[in-house]
Amino acid sequence: MPWFRHPIHYRLLDPANTTPGAARPLFSEESAVQVLLAPTALFAAPIRMSLRAYVPLEVEFAPQQWLSSRRVMIDSGAGLSTFSAEWAREFGIALPPRSCRLQLDTATGRVSVTVYDLDLNVRFPRLRDCPFSLAVVFSEAHPPTTPPLIGLHNLLNYWRFTFDGSFDPAAAMGHMRFDTL
Numbered sequence: 001m002p003w004f005r006h007p008i009h010y011r012l013l014d015p016a017n018t019t020p021g022a023a024r025p026l027f028s029e030e031s032a033v034q035v036l037l038a039p040t041a042l043f044a045a046p047i048r049m050s051l052r053a054y055v056p057l058e059v060e061f062a063p064q065q066w067l068s069s070r071r072v073m074i075d076s077g078a079g080l081s082t083f084s085a086e087w088a089r090e091f092g093i094a095l096p097p098r099s100c101r102l103q104l105d106t107a108t109g110r111v112s113v114t115v116y117d118l119d120l121n122v123r124f125p126r127l128r129d130c131p132f133s134l135a136v137v138f139s140e141a142h143p144p145t146t147p148p149l150i151g152l153h154n155l156l157n158y159w160r161f162t163f164d165g166s167f168d169p170a171a172a173m174g175h176m177r178f179d180t181l
Contacts, residue, residue, distance in 0.1 A: 078151030
């Protein structure tokens with residue numbers, strides 16, 4: 001069965017910045033590997049790390065016409081895949097004429113949002129021969145600059161993905177592995 005793996009990305013955040021939500025990136029991923037391999041007394045506080053389960057994804061916006069790779073976040077805690085409705089309009093993805101209100105439980109609490117349901121043909125650039133249908137809600141509340149979230153609903157019909165945190169110099173935080181089913 002076809003498969004691929006993708007590195008788990010991360011950022012180190014300024015350990016001295018204690019304002020909630022205001023931590024700023026301290027190192028790029030490349031320089032952070034050196035700090036993780038050879039820790040020093042450089043920091044007065046614990047290092048805060050932000051892991052990012054991003055993977056590139058391509059969207060078919062017209063028959064056999066694929067929107068170039070877009071970074072999406074795999075969110076194993078989300079049931080739905082959520083994209084920005086504004087982003088869809090910007091790239092010519094036709095949203096259904098009818099919307100609905102949906103109560104979403106987010107990390108910051110429950111919110112009521114206007115959404116449009118649509119099935120998209122998508123594929124991972126590493127396996128272009130394995131496109132699949134992804135059920136997506138396009139949300140008016142999801143900013144177009146925020147990466148889309150890929151939840152578990154129907155992704156698990158096509159893919160098995162595992163998080164492997166084993167150290168590798170090319171991926172200090174490990175890899176995500178995607179296997180076709």
